[in-house]
Amino acid sequence: MIRQKVWNPDWIEDRLQQKAIQLRRPLSCIFELTYRCNFHCKMCYVRMDDEQAASFGRLRTLDEWLDMAAQIRKAGVFYLTLSGGECTLYPGFETLYEKAARMGFCLNIMSNAGAYTKSIRDLFRRIPPRNVAVTLYGGCNETYDAVTGDPQGFDKVIDNIRFLQSLGIPVKLNFTIIRENVLDYPKVSKTAGELGLPYNLITDITQHQRGVSLYDARSSRLTPAERACIACHPPQEAALAMENARELEKELVHFRQPVAPETLPPSQQDSCIGSHTACAIMWNGDMQSCISMNGYHPKKPFDVGFETAWAQLKAEQEETFRTPSVCQVCSMADECLQNCSARRFEGTGIPFEPDPYTCQYTYLLKKYKTINYKKEQAK
Ligand code: SF4
Numbered sequence: 001m002i003r004q005k006v007w008n009p010d011w012i013e014d015r016l017q018q019k020a021i022q023l024r025r026p027l028s029c030i031f032e033l034t035y036r037c038n039f040h041c042k043m044c045y046v047r048m049d050d051e052q053a054a055s056f057g058r059l060r061t062l063d064e065w066l067d068m069a070a071q072i073r074k075a076g077v078f079y080l081t082l083s084g085g086e087c088t089l090y091p092g093f094e095t096l097y098e099k100a101a102r103m104g105f106c107l108n109i110m111s112n113a114g115a116y117t118k119s120i121r122d123l124f125r126r127i128p129p130r131n132v133a134v135t136l137y138g139g140c141n142e143t144y145d146a147v148t149g150d151p152q153g154f155d156k157v158i159d160n161i162r163f164l165q166s167l168g169i170p171v172k173l174n175f176t177i178i179r180e181n182v183l184d185y186p187k188v189s190k191t192a193g194e195l196g197l198p199y200n201l202i203t204d205i206t207q208h209q210r211g212v213s214l215y216d217a218r219s220s221r222l223t224p225a226e227r228a229c230i231a232c233h234p235p236q237e238a239a240l241a242m243e244n245a246r247e248l249e250k251e252l253v254h255f256r257q258p259v260a261p262e263t264l265p266p267s268q269q270d271s272c273i274g275s276h277t278a279c280a281i282m283w284n285g286d287m288q289s290c291i292s293m294n295g296y297h298p299k300k301p302f303d304v305g306f307e308t309a310w311a312q313l314k315a316e317q318e319e320t321f322r323t324p325s326v327c328q329v330c331s332m333a334d335e336c337l338q339n340c341s342a343r344r345f346e347g348t349g350i351p352f353e354p355d356p357y358t359c360q361y362t363y364l365l366k367k368y369k370t371i372n373y374k375k376e377q378a379k
């Protein structure tokens with residue numbers, strides 16, 4: 001959240017952000033180029049078949065994206081992230097990437113790193129991105145098969161990560177944990193260590209954004225108790241964490257969903273930096289402040305132009321990014337880390353409605369830390 005950010009005036013990125021916030025101007029943008037993907041992950045929030053996608057619009061053409069890139073560059077955007085689906089599968093990816101680099105963007109890639117052709121590798125060799133964020137889905141081919149449907153997925157991904165590293169391109173790793181891969185946590189941790197890369201854990205899984213996934217993400221995601229236990233144990237204790245979760249689950253009988261007081265209005269302070277200076281344009285042309293807000297009052301930059309769409313977003317800024325009154329008075333608010341407007345929207349369809357999944361997780365995490373603390377004290 002923006003209030004907690006410690007700004008470093010000697011750091012050019014911080015100064016750019018501060019200036020952009022002050023001027024209410026865009027500084028970073030995500031182009032979600034496609035819903036298509038080489039993987040078929042069970043918890044995916046974006047992947048669709050072409051038939052499913054047809055009712056939500058069409059993929060934008062290369063010329064449309066190039067024109068949009070020129071518009072956002074003119075508007076002041078410096079950081080451009082290409083995402084998907086798997087963005088490298090977008091038919092015009094290479095041309096868009098190269099021309100965007102020549103426009104002066106600082107380019108980031110979000111990718112599963114499972115489908116780089118020789119041509120994509122040559123492109124990255126000639127024009128390296130600033131960084132590539134890669135999400136891992138397991139620590140071996142068997143688990144990749146179970147999660148993504150690709151029995152050679154792990155080998156391909158590691159090979160491509162090593163390729164990126166050989167070019168000196170910084171790689172950021174995430175590990176998305178679901179029921180099918182949670183016991184691979186030690187292997188993933190070992191792999192990341194061998195690659196010399198830190199990684200973020202992602203256990204907070206939400207439904208497909210358009211409700212058309214082939215799978216039900218809720219049946220694959222960890223329960224709040226499992227998430228809490230996984231968060232508190234080191235990777236090699238993943239099995240123990242899952243076992244302990246069964247006991248922790250029982251604590252939910254004491255949980256009460258926090259309730260909003262009738263008299264307290266929502267505050268207008270709940271905003272991350274991105275809510276001020278970022279935007280995301282989805283494959284069908286809808287625009288919001290971030291990918292997670294996809295579907296909430298979408299703006300249409302391909303129809304009205306980027307500047308008009310940006311002005312429309314900013315006109316709704318205070319209304320969209322506010323803290324619900326229930327969260328203002330909640331005794332767990334300090335421990336509740338994944339509770340922004342976008343996350344609430346993903347979980348409930350309303351930016352101002354806390355997601356019980358988040359609340360239960362926060363409650364159990366606090367409880368588990370207390371139980372462990374007491375155990376430590378008793379030793
Ligand atoms: S790799 Fe990413 S975009 Fe592709 S199916 Fe998996 S979660 Fe979805």
Ligand code: SF4
Pocket residue numbers: 258326327328330331332333336339354355358359360362363
């Ligand atoms: S989302 Fe977090 S702060 Fe809001 S009510 Fe739930 S636990 Fe409390």
